[in-house]
Amino acid sequence: MSEQSGPVSPWAPFRRRAFFWLWLGVVVSSVGMWAQTVGAQWLFVDDPHAATIVTLVQTASTLPMMLLALPAGVLADAFDRRWLLFGVQTYFIAVAVLLAVLTAAGLMPPALLLTFTFAIGAGGALLSPTWQALITDLVPRNELAAATRLDMVSVNVARAAGPALAGFVIAHWGVPPVFAMNAVCFGFLALVLLAWRRPRVTHREREPFLPALVAGGRYVRHEPVVRRILLRLATFMLPACAVWALLPLVASRQLGLAADGYGLLFAALGIGAVIGALCLGWVKRYLSSNGVLGLAAISFALAFGSVVLVPNLWLALPLLVVCGFGWTATVSTIISELQLFLPGWVRARAIAIYLMVFLGAQAVASPIWGLVTQQRGLRTSVLAAAVLVAVSAIGGLVLKVPENQHLDRSPMAYWGPTTVALEPEPDAGPIMVSIEYEVSADEEEAFLQAMESMRRSRLRSGASRWDLYRVGESPDLFFEQFQVPTWQEHQRQHDGRLTAEDQAIEDATFAHVVGTPRAQHLLPPGTARNSLSPHPDDSAAQEPS
Missing domain, CATH: 3.30.70.100 (Alpha-Beta Plaits)
Incomplete structure (x- = not known):
């Protein structure tokens, strides 16, 4: 692709037809996945053990990413990404159709629902790193930053639209149609992938799966800057993920809302996240990355803690918009600094490890917040999570994320070629x-x-x-x-x-x-x-x- 000099419009990647249609397909597919999560949570919201079940749904959807993200990153480098994405969508459709049929027939106990949720999460673990890697094939290098920001917007648009749409469908027709709608959403991206006339791609030699897997883990283990960035992420995520895990209970118990009201709360979080994605560039003109992280965590803590103190929906909505902004400002700042620091040869695998920490923290912490709610009550649980988010902001004064904007991470073969009198076979060693x-x-x-x-x-x-x-x-x-x-x-x-x-x-x-x-x-x-x-x-x- 040709590159043009000068400023790049935030919407420039949409001029690339392949990027636009695939981006739209990913948005529609993600809307279906978020709707499925809401439907799964709402299916048992009136159960006596709802506090445990609804948080386990969050765990079942995010745990596969913690377990499978790194292998998925290696696979995304080893196989044709187009057909890998198509295979994932086909798998999604089959799982979603079966889930809808069994739910409509009344054959969906909590254990089976969690199994299906885990199965869809496993497909999502393969989808995310594959799509992220494919973006670099769709736009020229000078438009890559804009394409990455548009991808962040797509995630949050789906996060806002999916729950709102699910709440509307549940309120009028029940949960099974939500699962059927999910299958249709997956089918849209599958059709886009089939219609894509992709130029022939020549793949360079790939590293064998296991050595590539080990090399990625070894790099992160021995790079203190990456470990510091991931630790900063985890200290925020462990308490902040309570907003997603406990939102169904906030809707039903604190505010007395039906499914459509719950969808509005979820949409408010998504709208705040979209605002964060679009406005973060302006905020960073005045604040460093560490300043953004501190501001985001404090604003999130204050807004989230206030959610269980307000009496109605209309006061809760703006607070959740602030929560969505704080969430996205934190996540996008951390992933941006990580991408700027990582050298190209290990970027995909290190990003996969980032995803493992990002979603693994949610998978581990969500049921803990559910248990705290079961034992101590909703208000205590939310206020405790808000306090811990504020503590993470204070801890950030010590655990600072390095500023990597001007760091050169391009490869340098300064050792030169190896010239030895005896040259072993490639797999000989150690x-x-x-x-x-x-x-x-x-x-x-x-x-x-x-x-x-x-x-x-x-x-x-x-x-x-x-x-x-x-x-x-x-x-x-x-x-x-x-x-x-x-x-x-x-x-x-x-x-x-x-x-x-x-x-x-x-x-x-x-x-x-x-x-x-x-x-x-x-x-x-x-x-x-x-x-x-x-x-x-x-x-x-x-x-x-």
Whole structure:
């Protein structure tokens, strides 16, 4: 696709027909999924154990994302995303039709309803990372930010429209038609995918499933900035998700509303979320990311705590609009900073882990808030959740999210090609890379401090083990050794996993070293003599230099 210079309109991606129709299809499909969640919750809202059942519906819809998001992210990179999405929609239709038929026949006990909800959530776990990855194929790079914001709008439009539509249908015809409507919504996206005349796509070599899965988890585990961002997300999500889990009870017990009134409450949350998505760019002109997160959490806490203190629908609606704004401002700011920080080679997998934390926190916390409500009452539960959200805002003064707008995360193959006298097969391993450093006594302390950053760099780019040794016979000599699972994995370190940050870490370390570090590749002993380098002695100096 051609790229044009100059400012990009927020609506520019809609000029791409494929993006517009697929975006619309995803909106319609998401409307059906949100309507299904509301129908499932309302089906048992009058049950004696409603506080537990309605919160378990939320858990059953979000738990699959926690369990399946990372494998789904790997699959989205391995298969044709168009047909993967089509297969998911076909699966959705079959599940939704069966759910509608059994509910209409009166054969839907709570356990079976939760099973069906979990099944639809499993499909959603595959849908989300696949669609996110597909966006980059639909618009040019200069329109990617606008397309991402439009996708955020689509999520919140669906969140507002789905519950409102479900409330209207339930009030007039009952719950089974909501499930049938869900099947129709899924069918719309399936038809769009079939009608899409997609240009032929040439796929680059994909990483094997299991190594790709492990590499993504290893990166997040050894990158403190990503862990800090995810922890900040979790501290907000664990109490804030009570707004979604307890809203049916707020509607029925606090405000005495029927299904259509509940739909209006849900729509107010969605409208606030859409306002947050559209206005956040303006807010960030005046506040840093941490300022936005603090403001969003405090406003959410005050509004949510007030919901159980007001006597009627019309006072609750504006409070829930504020809650929706605070929710979206927090989530969009965190995902934006995470995307800006992540290098391209691991972005999809790290985003999948983000989704696991995002929805996993809801899956874990929702039934807890249900139990608190069952034991202590609705008002106590909501006020406790609001207080904890406010505490998360105060904690954010210490747990600050880094500002990543100007960080260069493009890949840098500064190691150069690997030239060895013996080259193993791609899947041979493990491979041990050993690097010799000569360090003078006056530079030793600074060198050891710099090597701690080096350890994180090696581990997050693919190493499964890292050690630093000192030579007993020569006090000035140190050996860094890091192990990589396979030769192919080590080549990926050379070809695209390193960034300017990794190069800066190496430069800072080598500034304390005498001469040029010397690297050696320790290969499996059975490596055949199948590739002879004309200058084997040069290979040592080319590794990390």
